[in-house]
Each structure stands twice: as structure tokens, then as C-alpha cells.
Amino acid sequence: WKNLRLRNWRPLPVDVRDIGAVLLTHAHLDHSGYLPRLVRDGFAGPIHATPGTIALAEILLPDSGHLQEKDAELANRAGFSRHHPALPLYTAADARRVIPHFVGHEFERPFAPAPGARARFRRAGHILGAAMIALEIAGRRLLFTGDVGRPADPLMPPPAPPEETDILVIESTYGDRLHGDADPQAILAEHILRTIHAGGTVIAPAFAVGRAQLLLYYLHRLKAEGAIPTDLPVYLDSPMAIDASHLFCSFRKEHRLSERECRAVCAVATYLRDWEASAALDADPRPKIIISAAGMATGGRVLHHLKAYLPDHRSLVLFTGFQAGGTRGRKLLDGAREIKIHGHMIPVRARIAALDMLSAHADRGELLRWCRAFPRPPGRCFVVHGEPAAADALRHALEHELGWPDVQVPLYGEVAELGGR
Structure with missing residues (x-):
């Protein structure tokens, strides 16, 4: 697990200056929390998100930077860190530099994040502003779920029903278990x-x-x-x-x-x-x-x-x-x-x-019910955002219960060629 944390400190496998735009699903820090490092390291493009996500990120990111500074200060004062000095991954000032990069888009309003690309944010439920990203590039349709919410969440609306897509990237946080029906x-x-x-x-x-x-x-x-x-x-x-x-x-x-x-x-x-x-x-x-x-x-x-x-x-x-x-x-x-x-x-x-x-995440049963609503199975499916057992359990269910033709759990650093029509 320490190796996972250390990845935050390593450079990305691509030059940050070559990234033209970021599309952000929602404001939770496991999705937005690298943005201050990205901007600090030279990213200069737009960050596309829904208005709700932007409003939350403007709160969360500077606060996260402030807490990291506080934690580093405490570690240095008390001497319990192995690093001398202990440093924050990013500061509140780093986080505030992200804010001018945000570009807001309402749900279901198409926009062009890059030449030849068309995108839409679709409701994911989950939390305020959370979105799935529907992309059309070179004649191929891709749906990136981000975090999928629950159909009967007491606060948030249900996820938007799926549309036909060629490629699906789906989360699997609870791909191997049910939340149960207890009150x-x-x-x-x-x-x-x-x-x-x-x-x-x-x-x-x-x-x-x-x-x-x-x-x-x-x-x-x-x-x-x-x-x-x-x-x-x-x-x-x-x-x-x-x-x-x-x-x-x-x-x-x-x-x-x-x-x-x-x-x-x-x-x-x-x-x-x-x-x-x-x-x-x-x-x-x-x-x-x-x-x-x-x-x-x-x-x-x-x-x-x-x-x-x-x-x-x-x-x-x-x-x-x-x-x-x-x-x-x-x-x-x-x-x-x-x-x-x-x-x-x-x-x-x-x-x-x-x-x-x-939990604000759909469980295994809710994910499978949502996936069954696709007009036809996606040609390819990548299962991400889950611990290995959860991701593999969802992969197995999509293949064997739903009969999907090509379902993979990609490895860290693996590159997939998506191609065009």
C-alpha cells in the first residue's frame, strides 16, 4: 500500500505540457486531488467539469492543501516522519492556482474538449455535480463512468440510463459485494x-x-x-x-x-x-x-x-x-x-x-442492473477503480452473467489502443 501512496510523488508517464485538457468526473479527492500537482508541474489547459463539481473543488482542493501543510508541519515539529523535512504533496496556494483552469458545462450539453472530439457530462448520482463522461472521437463512442451512484440514494438522483457505446470504462469499488437491504x-x-x-x-x-x-x-x-x-x-x-x-x-x-x-x-x-x-x-x-x-x-x-x-x-x-x-x-x-x-x-x-x-457507490447488483440496460453490450469494457478482487469479480460477472464479449481489468501502466472505425 505504501507503493500506491508513493505514486503520487512520481512524475506522470507523459509530459504534463503535452496534456491538452482534463475532464473531471467529480470533486472527491481521489479523483480531483492530483490537479494541483498537475498545474504546478506545467499543465496549462482547461479543466472541464460540471458547475457543482467546480464549486465543490474550489472548496476541497485548497482545504486539502492546507491540511497537508498542517500535517507536514506537525510531522516536522514532532519528528515522526522518515522524511526530513516532511513536505506536503501540494499546498493551498498550489490548489488555488487550479481554479482559473476550470470550465463549466451543464449536464447533457455537448462541448469540444479537443479538435475532433465531442463530450457530454451525464448524471452519475453519487455526489453533488458527479458526472459520467460520454466521448465521441474518430467515430468511436466511449463512456467513462467515474463513480456510479445508487438508484435509491436518499439525497442524490439515480445515475443516467446508459446509452449505446463502443467502449465502457466502469468503476468497481463494490464489484464483489452487496450493501444489503438493512435500514x-x-x-x-x-x-x-x-x-x-x-x-x-x-x-x-x-x-x-x-x-x-x-x-x-x-x-x-x-x-x-x-x-x-x-x-x-x-x-x-x-x-x-x-x-x-x-x-x-x-x-x-x-x-x-x-x-x-x-x-x-x-x-x-x-x-x-x-x-x-x-x-x-x-x-x-x-x-x-x-x-x-x-x-x-x-x-x-x-x-x-x-x-x-x-x-x-x-x-x-x-x-x-x-x-x-x-x-x-x-x-x-x-x-x-x-x-x-x-x-x-x-x-x-x-x-x-x-x-x-x-455508501454512495453502486454495489455489485446495482452495477449489473445498470449495465443490463445498455441497448447492446459495449464492444470493449475496462474495469477500473476497485481493489483487485472487486474488479475481477465484476469482470467475471459482466462476461459470464451478461455475456459481454471483451472485458478487461487493466494493469497499472498498461496502454490500450482504442482505434477508430
Whole structure:
């Protein structure tokens, strides 16, 4: 897993100055987070995205750069990094230089990202602004899914139905599993009540965009229905998530909530922007819920809360999304007895749980149902964005259950010739 992280520091296999344009599916940092390096290294072209994605990226990228600077500063001060000095992958200033490159396009409005190429953004669901990219180049049609949302997501609309295409590039995050049909609201209430009755605190590492807003939505409903105490403190401790939540209410046409519902959902939590207020939470003995980034516990303010509450057997760390291999989140879910944070080994005595059904990614069944709606099978399909077992499971299902003729899981660095008609 360390080798995967190190790839971020290596130069791209092509000259950055030869890249004419970028088409961005959505603002999550595993999709947008390399843009500041790209621009810093000499990329000078446009970055095409939907207005929702641009608005979110303008929040996420500078905040990400700021957090990386903070983490590097802490590592250098405490001396727990192997690198001397520890450096951020990019800075907030690097991230701000990306913003002038953005060019916005509404869903389903064709545009020309390069001579001879035609593109459209299609709704992917997933999060605000998320898009699939439909491309036509040299007589060939290609659909790049980005992250595929869920058909019955309580906040986001379903993914657009597929159109006939020659080449499909599809994600496979949950290509080997189902989310199940359990009621997430009921399970969330059960976890909360068990924890607060024991006198503990619920720490919910959450992605600042999408998952934080979904948690606020369910907490609002639980309080409105009297399923959890109405006076139970809820804190949203992530400036990035706070800004994203406000933005959510500005893009009313992109989600299912009314203006009144948006206001009510956003009002369920106390918002914490400064570090002092965040640190004070860990000295507060009262039961409470803290929603904080990052969602996989790879960095951010949630690490300070984990240091405070992981040793507490009364408390709960509740993961609400996918935990990639090699992350602290995955290690905790896999049963780690101690975890390294800021150079110190922290004992794990708190309960660890996950709400997989809250995922904003389509599961195996939902991906296959979406793929069955193609008018005819794509001539070629590349399965990406999944751990090896998940990607291969989806490949096998597309070949053997749907009968698709050519499905591949490309290797890192592999080059595919797509050709023309």
C-alpha cells in the first residue's frame, strides 16, 4: 500500500505540457486531488467539469492543501516522519492556482474538449455535480463512468440510463459485494443509543462531501422522530464539510431535498471551524456525536479525536464509507489492537463498526442492473477503480452473467489502443 501512496510523488508517464485538457468526473479527492500537482508541474489547459463539481473543488482542493501543510508541519515539529523535512504533496496556494483552469458545462450539453472530439457530462448520482463522461472521437463512442451512484440514494438522483457505446470504462469499488437491504437509519440509532447509554462518544469519520451530508440527514430524521435524544450534541468538525453542506443547499436541482428540508438538515449540527473548538471537544466528557474528516482516517481533524477516544471502551468509531486497503480505517475494521497516529501507537479499546449501506457507490447488483440496460453490450469494457478482487469479480460477472464479449481489468501502466472505425 505504501507503493500506491508513493505514486503520487512520481512524475506522470507523459509530459504534463503535452496534456491538452482534463475532464473531471467529480470533486472527491481521489479523483480531483492530483490537479494541483498537475498545474504546478506545467499543465496549462482547461479543466472541464460540471458547475457543482467546480464549486465543490474550489472548496476541497485548497482545504486539502492546507491540511497537508498542517500535517507536514506537525510531522516536522514532532519528528515522526522518515522524511526530513516532511513536505506536503501540494499546498493551498498550489490548489488555488487550479481554479482559473476550470470550465463549466451543464449536464447533457455537448462541448469540444479537443479538435475532433465531442463530450457530454451525464448524471452519475453519487455526489453533488458527479458526472459520467460520454466521448465521441474518430467515430468511436466511449463512456467513462467515474463513480456510479445508487438508484435509491436518499439525497442524490439515480445515475443516467446508459446509452449505446463502443467502449465502457466502469468503476468497481463494490464489484464483489452487496450493501444489503438493512435500514441504515435504524442501525444508526441502535449504535448511537448503545454508545450514549454507556457514557461514550460516537466518532464518525466521514467524507466531507456526500457522506457528511447524508449523516446529517439521518440524524435530523432520528431526532425529528424521537429515536435519539433531541438534545444529544452533534458536531460537524470539518470546515470542508461545513462549506460543502452550505453549498448543497445552493444546488437545489441536483438533489432530492426541498429548501426547507435542506435548512433543517444543516441545522442539526453545531459547526466547528477553528482548531481550538475542535480540540475542546476531546476534553468534554458528555456523550456526543462528532462527524469529522477524513473518511478513511488518513488525515485531518478526525485523527485527533481518534487519539482521544480509541482508548475509551465506552466510545464508538463508526465508519460510513469504503475503507481502502492500507488506510487506518481499514486497519481498524480488520481488528487492529493498536494504531499509529502522529508517530504514537494508540490502543484500540473503543467499539469499531461500519455502515456499509450508507455508501454512495453502486454495489455489485446495482452495477449489473445498470449495465443490463445498455441497448447492446459495449464492444470493449475496462474495469477500473476497485481493489483487485472487486474488479475481477465484476469482470467475471459482466462476461459470464451478461455475456459481454471483451472485458478487461487493466494493469497499472498498461496502454490500450482504442482505434477508430
